[in-house]
Amino acid sequence: MLKKYKKTVIITTLVALLPVVAGLLLWNQLPESIATHFGTNGEPDGWSSRGFAVFGLPAFIAAVNVLCAVATSADPKKQNIQPKIFKLILWICPMVSLICCGGVYAYALGLPVSMEKLCMIFVGVVFIIIGNYLPKCRQSYTVGIKLPWTLASEENWNRTHRMAGGLWMAGGAVLTLLSLLGQISALIFLPVVLVMTLVPTVYSYLLYRKLSA
DSSP states (O other), X not given: XXXXXXXXXXXXXXXXXXXXXXXXXXXXXXXXXXXXXEOTTSOEEEEEEHHIIIIIHHHHHHHHHHHHHHHHHTXXXXXXXXXXXXXXXXXXXXXXXXXXXXXXXXXXXXXXXXXXXXXXXXHHHHHHHHHHHGGGOOSOSSSSOOOHHHHHOHHHHHHHXXXXXXXXXXXHHHHHHHHHTTOOOHHHHHHHHXXXXXXXXXXXXXXXXXXXX
């Protein structure tokens, strides 16, 4: 499977490394110490050297991208992973790299950017996209809602993913809208994510009990 998508893996990894080029072009304008971690209030609470921000962050994300590709390709049920879903997985890390590193550079240059808002909008959009694809996922050990009950029953898997798909799209839409309105915070984000996680889990278990009765 990895050989089949070798070109996509190479392209997405190179895209994840694009911030290195931008960082080199901006090198003389960037400060020696750059904020690379931000708290839930959007304020920086962690700093790194200019070298790490420009080279280390993109390299780390690119490595994660390759790891995701290898792990997904090693799935015993990899034949169930549809091409569109596999490509979606491969494009998440490059988008994270471009948005996060771009935001870090912008903040370091003193531009009016809200890292909290930027990241929350991105997360919300990703949830919407994942929710759209969840009903199309077939049983696998790396992609989808991997619970003992979904992995043991194809019917449980399909019904759980259909329900979770709509829930994730709704949750992603709420997070995106609130972020655009500037109303998002950890007090809102965490409950929404908990609902998106716990409801499908409980639903899958209750469905298991029902089908086993």
